[in-house]
Amino acid sequence: xxxxxxxxxxxxxxxxxxxxxxxxxxxxxxxxxxxxxxxxxxxxxxxxxxxxxxxxxxxxxxxxxxxxxxxxxxxxxxxxxxxxxxxxxxxxxxxxxxxxxxxxxxxxxxxxxxxxxxxxxxxxxxxxxxxxxxxxxxxxxxxxxxxxxxxxxxxxxxxxxxxxxxxxxxxxxxxxxxxxxxxxxxxxxxxxxxxxxxxxxxxxxxxxxxxxxxxxxxxxxxxxxxxxxxxxxxxxxxxxxxxxxxxxxxxxxxxxxxxxxxxxxxxxxxxxxxxxxxxxxxxxxxxxxxxxxxxxxxxxxxxxxxxxxxxxxxxxxxxxxxxxxxxxxxxxxxxxxxxxxxxxxxxxxxxxxxxxxx
Amino acid sequence: xxxxxxxxxxxxxxxxxxxxxxxxxxxxxxxxxxxxxxxxxxxxxxxxxxxxxxxxxxxxxxxxxxxxxxxxxxxxxxxxxxxxxxxxxxxxxxxxxxxxxxxxxxxxxxxxxxxxxxxxxxxxxxxxxxxxxxxxxxxxxxxxxxxxxxxxxxxxxxxxxxxxxxxxxxxxxxxxxxxxxxxxxxxxxxxxxxxxxxxxxxxxxx
Ligand SMILES: Nc1ncnc2c1ncn2[C@@H]1O[C@H](COP(=O)(O)OP(=O)(O)OP(=O)(O)O)[C@@H](O)[C@H]1O
Ligand SMILES: [Mg+2]
Numbered sequence: 001x002x003x004x005x006x007x008x009x010x011x012x013x014x015x016x017x018x019x020x021x022x023x024x025x026x027x028x029x030x031x032x033x034x035x036x037x038x039x040x041x042x043x044x045x046x047x048x049x050x051x052x053x054x055x056x057x058x059x060x061x062x063x064x065x066x067x068x069x070x071x072x073x074x075x076x077x078x079x080x081x082x083x084x085x086x087x088x089x090x091x092x093x094x095x096x097x098x099x100x101x102x103x104x105x106x107x108x109x110x111x112x113x114x115x116x117x118x119x120x121x122x123x124x125x126x127x128x129x130x131x132x133x134x135x136x137x138x139x140x141x142x143x144x145x146x147x148x149x150x151x152x153x154x155x156x157x158x159x160x161x162x163x164x165x166x167x168x169x170x171x172x173x174x175x176x177x178x179x180x181x182x183x184x185x186x187x188x189x190x191x192x193x194x195x196x197x198x199x200x201x202x203x204x205x206x207x208x209x210x211x212x213x214x215x216x217x218x219x220x221x222x223x224x225x226x227x228x229x230x231x232x233x234x235x236x237x238x239x240x241x242x243x244x245x246x247x248x249x250x251x252x253x254x255x256x257x258x259x260x261x262x263x264x265x266x267x268x269x270x271x272x273x274x275x276x277x278x279x280x281x282x283x284x285x286x287x288x289x290x291x292x293x294x295x296x297x298x299x300x301x302x303x304x305x306x307x308x309x310x311x312x313x314x315x316x317x318x319x320x321x322x323x324x325x326x327x328x329x330x331x332x333x334x335x336x337x338x339x340x341x342x343x344x345x346x347x348x349x350x351x352x353x354x355x356x357x358x
Numbered sequence: 359x360x361x362x363x364x365x366x367x368x369x370x371x372x373x374x375x376x377x378x379x380x381x382x383x384x385x386x387x388x389x390x391x392x393x394x395x396x397x398x399x400x401x402x403x404x405x406x407x408x409x410x411x412x413x414x415x416x417x418x419x420x421x422x423x424x425x426x427x428x429x430x431x432x433x434x435x436x437x438x439x440x441x442x443x444x445x446x447x448x449x450x451x452x453x454x455x456x457x458x459x460x461x462x463x464x465x466x467x468x469x470x471x472x473x474x475x476x477x478x479x480x481x482x483x484x485x486x487x488x489x490x491x492x493x494x495x496x497x498x499x500x501x502x503x504x505x506x507x508x509x510x511x512x513x514x515x516x517x518x519x520x521x522x523x524x525x526x527x528x529x530x531x532x533x534x535x536x537x538x539x540x541x542x543x544x545x546x547x548x549x550x551x552x553x554x555x556x557x558x559x560x561x562x563x564x
Pocket of ligand 2: 402
């Protein structure tokens with residue numbers, strides 16, 4: 001692949017992405033409500049997948065306890081709305097912040113564990129959080145609770161959207177939550193890219209390749225990993241609050257479901273390409289297509305998804321996107337810092353340090 | 359004042375006392391060779407100085423400051439650079455990025471200066487043509503060169519080279535020594551601050 005065709009490839013993909021994003025934003029103006037609801041599910045799954053990919057794919061933190069943050073985000077928004085009478089949109093922010101706060105002690109305990117023990121540790125912490133939520137009597141204890149009728153109707157922005165789109169209140173609520181999910185996914189994607197291209201992101205990739213050597217060149221693995229863990233707590237907490245605002249009912253088992261909020265997510269990331277930035281998008285797209293194609297056969301798509309996941313783990317360990325990049329050499333979102341091209345000897349002074357050799 | 363001081367440093371692995379009460383001073387401009395047969399504890403001594411291992415007892419001073427409890431990251435920032443006996447490149451990063459990490463973290467080089475700074479070292483270590491290659495596939499000599507280059511990119515005041523020539527053929531070894539010489543000569547003339555090489559030699563490498 002020569003450079004100019006790579007450049008045209010990149011710019012056409014760029015144009016295509018802008019068109020897709022613009023279409024996604026405009027969708028509530030003409031698409032039926034069921035499509036908006038479906039896409040809301042896709043976008044929130046994508047947010048969870050991107051977060052897990054940052055953790056496991058880039059920071060090497062294979063957590064199976066990310067449902068803790070979904071659940072905490074969900075319970076925080078319900079508490080904000082029901083107990084404190086706040087606007088649900090403020091509740092979403094609180095959900096994210098509380099989840100990020102919870103990530104601090106969770107990191108403190110689980111970071112003492114390595115590999116499989118870390119995975120089990122995160123799961124244990126998440127399950128403790130689930131049991132604790134079941135003790136919260138004001139929010140229905142083990143059987144959970146619902147948002148009061150009219151909560152979403154009074155939500156900030158719903159009225160305006162209702163008039164703008166000329167639709168029912170319920171449809172306006174769906175449009176609003178959809179737009180929030182879309183913004184969340186976009187911001188997370190761009191932020192991930194900028195993060196990975198930054199100094200800290202480079203340090204993170206060095207840690208992934210060799211933690212011991214990274215320490216010896218001044219990179220602090222614990223600090224960087226903790227930062228990612230806490231940031232992913234924020235992202236997942238926001239997403240959890242948003243999802244349960246849309247569902248309008250919360251129970252400990254649903255909010256802290258390891259299957260829904262972690263297991264699916266792992267499959268999606270593995271299929272799409274773990275440790276690659278576009279991997280989660282590809283994975284979510286495959287997941288959605290399978291679900292659509294086999295909607296008539298019940299949960300057969302899950303069996304197919306499982307088989308696909310196993311096949312990819314065995315034969316294409318870098319997932320669909322990673323394999324595509326390896327085969328074609330066409331990396332649309334390269335994280336690589338290219339060496340500067342220099343002509344002639346450098347004008348720089350000699351290295352600042354001197355050394356002698358025996 | 360000596361730049362590096364070890365006072366009665368000891369380290370055991372279980373019942374095996376590998377480093378037994380080691381003390382020495384290293385002063386500005388000095389080079390020290392550590393020699394011993396396989397398993398004598400040379401690499402262990404290096405790991406104690408760089409902070410990769412924690413000493414059981416004794417003290418380590420840099421510029422008179424006690425760094426015995428400092429982490430490897432902190433010691434790197436204080437000016438201790440090292441190469442690993444078995445090269446440990448960041449495999450999926452490019453050769454250039456291997457240096458970039460070292461320069462941006464341990465070397466605290468600014469984003470603006472880092473590219474030229476790294477290319478300068480890559481040229482001196484004859485790695486410039488491989489700059490954009492993934493480090494994982496490099497042949498041994500070049501992996502050894504990368505170890506040296508990456509250590510230099512942390513802007514060390516003391517550099518510890520653990521059997522940097524180990525496993526190389528005779529001509530390769532000469533080539534590498536010439537490369538190390540390239541760092542030595544122009545720099546020695548240039549500035550007051552200094553770095554010291556401690557090539558560690560086993561019986562296996564000439
Ligand atoms: N992490 C460790 N845990 C347990 N024992 C260790 C560890 N590292 C080194 N040793 C043991 O300590 C002794 C000294 O090892 P070291 O690597 O320091 O020797 P060396 O002088 O560098 O040898 P070589 O010439 O083979 O590189 C050896 O017996 C080794 O088996
Ligand atoms: Mg050794």
